[in-house]
Amino acid sequence: MASEVGLYWASGSVPSMAVLITLEEKGIDYTSKEVSFADLKSDEILKLNPRGQVPILSHGELLITESVAICLYLEKVFESKSLLPSDIGQQTVVVQRMLQAQTIGVGPTSICCVREEDGSENTDAVNQQKLAKEINNWEAYLSEGPFITGGDFTMADAVFFPVLAYLVWEGLELGGRYPKLEQYYNMVRERPSVKASWPTYWKSPSGKGPDRHDVRIVNLALVSNVDVVHECTEPPPVLPVLSFQKLEARARHECSEKWKAVNLIGIGVSPEGQKLFNAIHKTISETRWRDKDIVVLDDVVISPPYGLENCKGKEGQALAQVRKIVEKYIKEQQLPQTNSS
Numbered sequence: 001m002a003s004e005v006g007l008y009w010a011s012g013s014v015p016s017m018a019v020l021i022t023l024e025e026k027g028i029d030y031t032s033k034e035v036s037f038a039d040l041k042s043d044e045i046l047k048l049n050p051r052g053q054v055p056i057l058s059h060g061e062l063l064i065t066e067s068v069a070i071c072l073y074l075e076k077v078f079e080s081k082s083l084l085p086s087d088i089g090q091q092t093v094v095v096q097r098m099l100q101a102q103t104i105g106v107g108p109t110s111i112c113c114v115r116e117e118d119g120s121e122n123t124d125a126v127n128q129q130k131l132a133k134e135i136n137n138w139e140a141y142l143s144e145g146p147f148i149t150g151g152d153f154t155m156a157d158a159v160f161f162p163v164l165a166y167l168v169w170e171g172l173e174l175g176g177r178y179p180k181l182e183q184y185y186n187m188v189r190e191r192p193s194v195k196a197s198w199p200t201y202w203k204s205p206s207g208k209g210p211d212r213h214d215v216r217i218v219n220l221a222l223v224s225n226v227d228v229v230h231e232c233t234e235p236p237p238v239l240p241v242l243s244f245q246k247l248e249a250r251a252r253h254e255c256s257e258k259w260k261a262v263n264l265i266g267i268g269v270s271p272e273g274q275k276l277f278n279a280i281h282k283t284i285s286e287t288r289w290r291d292k293d294i295v296v297l298d299d300v301v302i303s304p305p306y307g308l309e310n311c312k313g314k315e316g317q318a319l320a321q322v323r324k325i326v327e328k329y330i331k332e333q334q335l336p337q338t339n340s341s
């Protein structure tokens with residue numbers, strides 16, 4: 001088919017990125033039609049997809065929605081470079097992974113919701129656990145690596161990688177916990193197809209959405225000289241309306257988090273005392289300082305010099321648990337330190 005291929009996509013849309021990667025990997029010529037998230041419900045888009053969603057692929061008279069369907073269509077119609085193995089068994093695994101990758105992320109159909117529909121962060125512990133469990137599955141898929149279904153880059157990677165990149169951008173840390181995924185992320189990120197489809201606002205250090213901008217506040221009292229490098233002839237774009245209610249809630253939340261962090265630091269305590277405090281706090285969050293004493297679960301008090309014999313409290317489960325942690329910590333401190341260099 002010699003008809004023109006056109007792709008309606010949005011920057012930062014994970015399924016759009018999957019299709020862009022597929023087009024780039026297969027070396028298909030296409031017309032790029034970038035749509036802003038704000039325009040997804042415009043008449044033009046609704047005419048093409050009544051759901052008002054991207055990606056939408058046009059090929060001649062044909063309009064296709066749903067990223068997985070688009071990727072499979074491109075594979076069938078453009079034989080340039082195959083992203084599906086020829087073996088039917090292996091092909092099925094690739095399709096399985098494509099569908100599984102789609103269940104991670106945002107919204108009610110996801111197995112774990114990183115962000116709510118209104119864009120607010122979902123910090124719910126249950127969701128975090130579900131996400132960790134799901135990410136473990138993908139770490140395991142890479143045991144045959146280096147790609148999701150083995151030795152070759154397939155459509156499973158085209159669909160899964162944008163999901164992973166999105167999660168990393170949202171703050172998921174791969175280092176240490178998911179070594180294979182970390183290696184995979186660093187390797188795939190360098191592919192030209194991925195570089196070409198990387199959302200612009202993911203490049204910004206603090207951008208958290210297609211319509212959000214980096215704002216830098218400069219203290220003019222400290223500015224001694226200003227050089228004009230470029231004079232703007234057009235007015236700057238209108239900034240989006242800010243929700244002061246949300247900003248205030250965020251500021252309150254950040255302040256309370258900072259206070260919590262500050263309260264974990266003992267004033268005038270020895271470094272050994274602070275280290276023991278940190279070790280206990282890792283297991284029991286209800287650990288606080290009372291002057292130079294460490295108080296755990298409101299029941300157990302550990303006074304300087306913070307030895308096992310300094311753990312005092314009513315005999316019972318809490319005291320036994322704290323003693324166990326302190327004992328383990330002291331033992332670890334006595335072990336010869338391994339040389340990590």
Ligand SMILES: N[C@@H](CCC(=O)N[C@@H](CS)C(=O)NCC(=O)O)C(=O)O
Binds near residue numbers: 014
């Ligand atoms: N299952 C669809 C999901 C498409 C989708 O949700 N696209 C988002 C952008 S990431 C969208 O257009 N959202 C606008 C809306 O749902 O109103 C696919 O894989 O193509």
